Amino acid sequence: MNSIRSRMYLLLVFILMIGCNQADKSENTESHAIAGFILSESDLPDFEKNLDHRGLLEAWGDRHGESIRTGEHIYNNICFNCHGNHEQEGSLPTAFKFWKDSFKVGSDPFSIYQTLTRGYGSMPPQVNLTPVEKYDLIHYIRETFLLEKNPDQYFNLDSAYLVSLPSGGSIGPAPKEFKPWAEMDYGNFLINTYELVGLNAPPRERSSGPSPLPDENLTKANYAYKGIAVRLDQGNGGVAAGNAWMMFDHDLMRVAGAWTGEGFIDWEAILFNEKHNISPRTIGDLHFENPVVPAWANPNTGSFDDPRFTARDKRKFGPLPREWAHYKGLYQYDDKVIISYTVGNAKILETFGLETVQNQPVFTRTFNISASDKPLKMRIAPSGTAVALLGEGAILKDQNGFTVMELVSSQSIKIKLLIAKQGLEGLAQYTKSSSPPEDLNPFIKGGPARYPQKLTTEIQIGEQEGPFQVDIMNPPFDSPWKNQFRLSGLDFFKDPNKGVICSTDGDVWLVEGFMKNSGKLTWQRIASGLFQPLGIKVVNEEIFVTCRDQLVRLHDFNGDMETDFYESFNNDHQVTDHFHEFAMGLQTDKAGNFYYAKSARHAREALVPQHGTLMKVSKDGSKSEIIAKGFRAANGVCINPDGTFIVTDQEGHWNPMNRINWVKEGGFYGNMFGFNPPSDSTDTGMEQPLVWVERERDQSPSELLWVDSKKWGALNGQLLNFSYGYGKVFVVPFEKIGEQVQGGIFELPIPRFSTGVMRGRFNPGDEQLYLCGLSAWGSTQPQLGGLYRIRVTEKPMHIPKGLKIRKDGIELAFTDKLETNSVEDINNYTVKTWDLLRSRKYGSKHYNEQTLEVTNVTLSMDKKSIILTIPNIKPTWVMEIDFHLKSEKGEKVDGLIQNTIHQLGGNP
Numbered sequence: 011m012n013s014i015r016s017r018m019y020l021l022l023v024f025i026l027m028i029g030c031n032q033a034d035k036s037e038n039t040e041s042h043a044i045a046g047f048i049l050s051e052s053d054l055p056d057f058e059k060n061l062d063h064r065g066l067l068e069a070w071g072d073r074h075g076e077s078i079r080t081g082e083h084i085y086n087n088i089c090f091n092c093h094g095n096h097e098q099e100g101s102l103p104t105a106f107k108f109w110k111d112s113f114k115v116g117s118d119p120f121s122i123y124q125t126l127t128r129g130y131g132s133m134p135p136q137v138n139l140t141p142v143e144k145y146d147l148i149h150y151i152r153e154t155f156l157l158e159k160n161p162d163q164y165f166n167l168d169s170a171y172l173v174s175l176p177s178g179g180s181i182g183p184a185p186k187e188f189k190p191w192a193e194m195d196y197g198n199f200l201i202n203t204y205e206l207v208g209l210n211a212p213p214r215e216r217s218s219g220p221s222p223l224p225d226e227n228l229t230k231a232n233y234a235y236k237g238i239a240v241r242l243d244q245g246n247g248g249v250a251a252g253n254a255w256m257m258f259d260h261d262l263m264r265v266a267g268a269w270t271g272e273g274f275i276d277w278e279a280i281l282f283n284e285k286h287n288i289s290p291r292t293i294g295d296l297h298f299e300n301p302v303v304p305a306w307a308n309p310n311t312g313s314f315d316d317p318r319f320t321a322r323d324k325r326k327f328g329p330l331p332r333e334w335a336h337y338k339g340l341y342q343y344d345d346k347v348i349i350s351y352t353v354g355n356a357k358i359l360e361t362f363g364l365e366t367v368q369n370q371p372v373f374t375r376t377f378n379i380s381a382s383d384k385p386l387k388m389r390i391a392p393s394g395t396a397v398a399l400l401g402e403g404a405i406l407k408d409q410n411g412f413t414v415m416e417l418v419s420s421q422s423i424k425i426k427l428l429i430a431k432q433g434l435e436g437l438a439q440y441t442k443s444s445s446p447p448e449d450l451n452p453f454i455k456g457g458p459a460r461y462p463q464k465l466t467t468e469i470q471i472g473e474q475e476g477p478f479q480v481d482i483m484n485p486p487f488d489s490p491w492k493n494q495f496r497l498s499g500l501d502f503f504k505d506p507n508k509g510v511i512c513s514t515d516g517d518v519w520l521v522e523g524f525m526k527n528s529g530k531l532t533w534q535r536i537a538s539g540l541f542q543p544l545g546i547k548v549v550n551e552e553i554f555v556t557c558r559d560q561l562v563r564l565h566d567f568n569g570d571m572e573t574d575f576y577e578s579f580n581n582d583h584q585v586t587d588h589f590h591e592f593a594m595g596l597q598t599d600k601a602g603n604f605y606y607a608k609s610a611r612h613a614r615e616a617l618v619p620q621h622g623t624l625m626k627v628s629k630d631g632s633k634s635e636i637i638a639k640g641f642r643a644a645n646g647v648c649i650n651p652d653g654t655f656i657v658t659d660q661e662g663h664w665n666p667m668n669r670i671n672w673v674k675e676g677g678f679y680g681n682m683f684g685f686n687p688p689s690d691s692t693d694t695g696m697e698q699p700l701v702w703v704e705r706e707r708d709q710s711p712s713e714l715l716w717v718d719s720k721k722w723g724a725l726n727g728q729l730l731n732f733s734y735g736y737g738k739v740f741v742v743p744f745e746k747i748g749e750q751v752q753g754g755i756f757e758l759p760i761p762r763f764s765t766g767v768m769r770g771r772f773n774p775g776d777e778q779l780y781l782c783g784l785s786a787w788g789s790t791q792p793q794l795g796g797l798y799r800i801r802v803t804e805k806p807m808h809i810p811k812g813l814k815i816r817k818d819g820i821e822l823a824f825t826d827k828l829e830t831n832s833v834e835d836i837n838n839y840t841v842k843t844w845d846l847l848r849s850r851k852y853g854s855k856h857y858n859e860q861t862l863e864v865t866n867v868t869l870s871m872d873k874k875s876i877i878l879t880i881p882n883i884k885p886t887w888v889m890e891i892d893f894h895l896k897s898e899k900g901e902k903v904d905g906l907i908q909n910t911i912h913q914l915g916g917n918p
Contacts, residue, residue, distance in 0.1 A: 046115070048129030048792065058127060058141070060178035063120055066145045067172060074149075080185075081150025084143060096159055108151050109159035117156075118165040120175055122148050134790050141182035191282040192274075195248035195491040196516055197460065197538035198345045199240045201559055203289045203587050204275065206232040206257060206267040208296035216287065221613040221663050221850060222683055223287075225323040228587070232299055233289070234259040234266040235327065235585040236541075236559040238340065239274070240347045242364035242373070248491075249539070250274050256362045256373055257292075260337035260559070260581065261329045263351050264305030264389075268373040268429070269296045280589040280787055281496075281514055281542060286612070289587045297371065297431045298391045302326070308334050309354030309384035319584060321617040328584035328618070339562075339577040343457035348450055356382035359450040367430065367440045375427040378450045379403075379417065387416040390427060396434040401425035401447045424449065456567030456574040461535040465489055469529050477807040478760045481799040485511075485519070486533050493517060493535075495795035496784035499546035499556070499596065499769045506775025510536075510553050511782055512543035513795065518555060518564065520571050521797075525775045537564055537573040545596030545606055545646065545769070556596040556606045559585055561627055579631040583608060584618040591621060595646030595713055595769070599653065602629035605637070607644035607657050613852075616685035623684075624657055624673060640679035640687065640696060641671075645734060646713030646769065656700070658711040658731070666846035666854030667888070668711050669699035670731060670742065672751040682850065693848055700744055700751045701910040702846060702887050705853075707755060709735025710788055714742065715770045719777035722802050724825035728811050730779075731755060734766035737783065737791040739800070743813035743823070747913045754889075754909025756810050760800065764793035778802070808903040812875070815915050819864075819879040820891070822907070827873040827898035836864045838894045839878060843886040856888075873898060885911045 051059070070077055085093075096109040115125050126144050129135035136144065156164040165171075205214075215226040234257050241252035249255070252274060257266040271294020278288045302325075307314050310333075318326040329337065338350040341359075349360045356379055363374035379386075389412040390397050397413045399406050403423030407414045417423065426447035428437055465486035472479040485495040496514045503509065507525040512518045518537035523530055537555075545556035553564040560581035567574040585591070590612035597605045603626055610622030622641040627634045641659050648656035655673040659665055664681045671679050678688055680696040688695050703711055712734040717725050729742040739760065744753025765783035772779055779800040785791045812823030832838055841862040846854040866879040878891075889911060895903040 046130045047124075048790070049127075049135045051128075054127065055137075057180055057182045060180050061141055061176060062178045062181055063123070063175040064172050064177040066141060066181055067119055067167065067175065070145070070149055077146045077149045078153060080143065081146040081148070082154070084139075084147045085150055089147075096155070108155035108163075111160075111163075113163055117163045118171065119145065119148050119152070119167070122151075129790070129792065131790075134785070135792050137792060138188055140185045143185050189277065189283070190492065190494055191277050191515075192250055193492050194250065194494060194515060195246075196250060197248050198342070199238055199340070199347050199539045200249045200516060201236070201238050201539060201541035201557070202279070203541075203558075203585060204234050204237040204239060204257060204266075205289055205291045205587070206234065206269070206296060206299050207291050208269075208299075209294070211291070214288065214291075221852070222615045223613050225614070225617075227323075229324050232266060232302060233587050235587065236260045236329075236581070237266060238347070238349070240362050241345075242268075242362060244345075254364050254371055254373075255292075256375075258349055258360075258362075259302075260349070260351070260578070261327075261585075262302070262304050263330070263335045263337065263353065264300050264303075265375065266302075267292070267296055267299030269294045270371055271295055284787070286589055288589060297373065298395045298429060300389065300391060303389075304330055304335070306335055306353045306386065306388045309356075309382070309386060310334075312385065312387070314389065319618065321586075322615070323617060325586075325617070327586055329581055337560075337578050337581055339575055341454045341575050342460070342573070343453035344460065346453055346457075348453055350454075353386055354382055354384045356380050356386060359454065361450060361453075365428070365444060367434065367437060370430060370434050372428050372430045372434075372437065372440070374444075375429070376447050376450065377425050377427075378422070378447075379425070380422050381420055382417065383420070385417065387414055389414055391429055394432045396428075396430040396432060396437045398428040398437045398441045399425060400428070400441050400444060454575070456570075459570050459572050461491070461538075461572065463490060465533040467531050467533065469523075469531060471529070472801070474760070476759055477803055477805045478758060479801045479803060480760055480763075481801065483531055483797040483799060485795060485797060489533075489535075491535065491538075496786050497765075497768070497782035497795045497797060498544045498784055500780060500782045500797070501546050501548045501771055502773055502775075503548055503551060506773050509771075509773075509780070510546055510548060511797065512540075512546045512555055514542050514544060514784060514786060516540040516543065518543065518546070518553065518573070524773055524780070534571060536566070536571050537576070540576070542592060544592055544594045547596040547598060547604070549598055549602070554579065554596060554604065556593050558591070558593050561596075561604060561606070561631065563631075580604075580627045580634055582627075582634040583620045583625060586611075586617050586621075588612070588614065588617075590643065592643075592645075593625075594644055597647050597649045599649055603627065604629075605647045605649065605655065607641065607647050609643045609645075610641060610681055610684055612643070613663060613683075615683045619685045621685050622681050624655060637675050638673050638677045638679065640677070640681045640684050642681045642683070643710075645711065648714035648716070648729075651716070656714045656729075658714065659699075660710050661705060661853045663850055663852050664848060666702070666848045667705065668703035668708060670701050670703060670711060670714065670755075671697065672700045672744075673697075680848065698750060698752075698912050699910065700742070700753050701755060701908070703755060704888060704890075704908055705735075707757070707908050708733045708738060708740070709790065710766070711735070712766070712768050713770070715772075715779075717779075718772045719779070719802075721777040722779075724807065725802075725809065725811060730770070732767040732770055732781065732783075734768055734783070735789055737763035737766055737789070739767065739770075739781070741809055741811060743811055743907075743909075745812075745814050745915070747815075747915050750912045752815065752910055752912045753813055754907045756905060756907050758809070759807075763791065763796065763798060765789070765791050765796040767798075806897060806899075806901075808897055808901075808905075810905070810907055813907065813909060815883070815911050815913070816877070817883075817914050817916060818881060819877060819883060821875060821877045822891075823875045824903075825874070828869060828876065828903065829896040829898055829900060830869050830873070832894075832896040832903075833869045833876050834867050836867055839864045839867065840892040841878070841880060841889065842892075843889045846887045883911070883914065885913060 241249040242254040275290040341348040359378040403419035424447040470482040520534040541557040563577040563579040564573040565575040624637040643660040677697040731740040740755040766789035767783040806826040814821040844856040844859040
């Protein structure tokens with residue numbers, strides 16, 4: 011774990027889902043705790059093995075106030091979003107409530123420390139908190155919540171207890187604020203949703219209360235929902251290390267503002283510092299800004315009136331009509347960023363720069379504008395801002411509170427704008443010494459490599475016993491750009507030795523070595539600065555990436571594989587400031603159309619039609635449409651052989667449990683907080699899932715994948731489901747009765763992966779399964795990101811791959827032969843059922859729990875199928891079938907199937 015601690019950062023999502031009975035040091039309690047820990051003692055850093063726990067607790071007396079303040083800071087900045095407090099419920103209602111819940115591992119400080127350090131159950135180990143910070147956090151929780159609100163769980167410290175604690179020679183490393191999101195080199199631009207504010211901006215408005223949370227009044231906030239932040243000053247480290255920036259909003263073709271300072275943004279966001287319900291703000295001195303309205307006038311009418319979709323909260327979202335203005339993409343040449351877009355039929359290239367006048371920063375915008383058949387005009391900045399113009403073919407005017415640039419030539423022109431703070435004098439005079447507007451065409455044909463290093467990693471070949479072996483293919487965590495490697499999508503080229511992998515932090519990597527026997531992989535960074543990539547697809551050797559703001563096609567013009575042009579293949583969908591609306595997965599159908607899923611807002615009602623939907627983009631990228639709606643947190647897409655889809659969803663409001671949905675076009679999938687939900691909120695008003703997935707089996711299902719590999723033997727052609735929440739892989743046996751698909755899940759007999767599993771692809775070269783994963787929001791797994799390969803051995807699998815519901819029981823089909831006596835012994839089966847309650851509340855407890863009697867079991871002639879006779883079987887939300895059998899050769903075959911029954915079938 012020392013290397014993990016030094017090279018990776020565990021995002022702190024569920025920092026304190028602890029549990030404990032009263033501090034009982036009995037043998038039974040201790041063995042229970044050890045069984046539930048995620049990390050063993052041997053996994054811990056060396057300093058954890060020689061800690062002076064007694065001294066750390068005794069220090070509370072000397073530094074009581076400081077310790078409480080530090081613990082409060084940690085709790086409010088990391089824990090509060092999920093856990094809340096006794097006055098306000100957190101965003102995760104199932105999270106541990108310190109003011110009323112009972113601990114399950116030990117309520118004394120040392121036991122809580124062990125739970126924080128090693129992880130327990132659904133809580134990941136907190137490898138990024140120092141011992142002092144962990145005890146400060148425990149101190150705050152004890153004195154704030156337990157002492158008065160939950161006194162039964164407040165453990166009284168006495169001398170006998172302190173003497174019983176380890177008293178090593180160290181208190182661990184000194185606390186150090188670790189901000190990997192701010193240290194990473196993203197390149198010279200980073201696309202995100204940003205709020206632009208000046209110095210001494212008032213605090214954000216944050217609504218609270220029961221769900222759905224009310225909308226805040228953000229009509230006057232300057233959000234760049236599809237903001238391209240560009241660094242303007244020179245230096246290493248990328249956009250995060252700069253001191254001057256300009257923000258371009260590609261929904262509106264506007265410069266939202268420009269700012270300078272020590273520090274880029276405040277990093278308040280789900281995929282930066284883990285904050286929920288928030289978007290990052292600029293920090294520093296905002297020199298000028300423009301409102302959230304079109305920058306260019308409509309070329310047909312000359313009006314700046316905004317025709318876009320108006321949401322319930324009176325804000326407008328989405329791109330302008332294509333015939334008005336359309337974002338084409340972004341070129342990069344060394345550190346120069348060039349934006350490409352159209353206004354009417356005029357093609358525009360624009361780049362940004364920084365100059366100095368009278369020791370004051372001056373921001374520049376250089377335009378190459380092709381001939382236009384319509385008059386064009388653009389708002390530059392509010393009146394009073396210092397503005398000057400270089401070049402022929404345009405003039406400046408003051409109109410309706412703005413400095414406006416009007417094009418007075420219908421021919422191609424090159425112009426340069428200089429913009430500075432109000433009050434700067436002499437800007438017009440300075441234009442005589444400023445460089446003239448440059449020709450941007452030489453910079454859109456490909457430039458020198460920005461990331462020339464190729465990084466190498468070792469493949470750790472798995473030698474596990476059993477039918478599956480797992481190879482660990484870690485990315486280069488020690489990269490010179492300090493990448494976080496939260497891997498979120500992968501695909502292969504026609505040459506199966508090569509693949510592409512994207513990460514949520516904006517990168518795309520070319521990875522080589524999958525088919526070679528060198529035991530090494532080579533990683534080349536070929537793209538950066540993208541907005542939360544969560545899906546990638548290679549189509550005809552071209553790379554497409556799903557980002558939160560657009561579907562991007564990457565172009566390399568000079569053969570070095572680095573991206574020279576980030577083409578906006580489609581940017582139709584609307585983006586708001588809400589943290590939860592990820593764009594997930596990327597697949598194509600036989601006709602070449604693209605599909606991805608767009609999540610809804612968490613604990614809030616939708617603002618735009620795309621919230622909680624399955625999206626389709628045409629083969630040429632010219633149009634998009636909503637295929638199905640009513641999802642809450644849809645993590646990826648699977649296209650089925652019959653042309654339908656599978657989209658998973660997560661437990662939450664209107665979702666009593668996780669669900670795997672077999673999706674039909676036009677279907678509604680249950681989230682009444684979605685956009686324009688049906689009037690019928692009952693269960694009959696929605697499409698039913700293939701299976702409800704209990705949180706004990708998986709906390710957060712991700713994408714599904716059909717097995718396409720002869721090497722996978724009896725599982726070839728079966729359906730797999732990946733677990734983001736627990737780092738598992740499941741087989742999904744199912745059947746279709748009428749129009750309803752129903753089935754279950756069965757966990758593959760492999761250890762949990764050290765990350766959540768996001769996406770998988772079968773490599774056509776070796777026919778093995780490759781998986782990538784990450785731990786960012788709500789995963790229990792300790793590692794930040796990872797790449798894995800699952801190989802199938804020749805050993806029997808003994809996996810239930812088929813499930814059929816009969817009128818009087820269940821038929822299970824296995825991959826391998828079973829032993830007759832064990833199969834026919836009814837005592838080897840336990841079948842339980844329960845119902846769930848779907849409501850606006852978060853999740854659901856169990857209702858009507860029952861254990862069903864199995865009266866008879868028979869084995870088929872080929873010894874691979876069993877029929878359980880269950881007289882009282884009936885439709886149920888959740889069923890669990892626990893079995894303990896033997897293989898034909900006498901080996902143990904234990905397992906559990908969790909499934910859903912919508913309809914009973916017939917008997918053969």
